[in-house]
Amino acid sequence: MAHVYMYAQRTADDRIAFGGRGVPYRYGSRVDADGSTAPGTVRQLTALLRTFFPAAVRAPIAHAWSGVLGVPRDWAATVGFDRATGLGWAGGYVGTGVTATNLAGRTLADLVLGRDAALTRLPWVNHRAHRWEVEPLRWLAVRGLYAAYRAADRVEAATGTARTSVVARIADAISGH
Structure with a gap:
């Protein structure tokens, strides 16, 4: 099941x-x-x-x-930060929210602080899903x-x-x- x-x-x-x-x-x-x-x-x-x-x-x-x-079309989570506007986002966890929100928060912190870190190089950073x-x-x-x-x-x-x-x-x- x-x-x-x-x-x-x-x-x-x-x-x-x-x-x-x-x-x-x-x-x-x-x-x-x-x-x-x-x-x-x-x-x-x-x-x-x-x-x-x-x-x-x-x-x-x-x-x-x-x-x-809320489910992204490709079922993939995303984290991003737009330096020009100062806006960050994270979402699309689809059932893995507790773990993913922790990782997203740490990733967003690195993005906001401009760190080139392992977390900021993950494939979910600035990932864009296709529209439904x-x-x-x-x-x-x-x-x-x-x-x-x-x-x-x-x-x-x-x-x-x-x-x-x-x-x-x-x-x-x-x-x-």
Whole structure:
């Protein structure tokens, strides 16, 4: 079940923060207004949590929350600094935010200070991703890719193989992974 984004992390008070797999994309890059998590997403994540951690079958689900995940077209993070304007930027972490924000902060510090350092020579410095496709192609592609990845997860789970399915390899080629 590795193709549709999800995460699990132990909290400081020995609980499990478990998430992902929500609505993958809303037409026109819209976000929801109330921040509530769709009941279907909560059910799906609860079932997955209990599959991964059978001892948690009777554990109550304390909270559900939602957020926006901004994804660059090439799924590559970027850090940059424009010396002329004094503006810096960092983003596009796509699920690796905790580690990437730390590295981005250190990289930005070196860029702002004008240091020629190992961090300022990383490929993500001043990286520019291609623009996303126009609607409705973007919506159709994202929805289709998520469906393909869900199908790949089901095929791999049913066959018990650790080998990536053909469906996932095709979806990876289309998505740029």
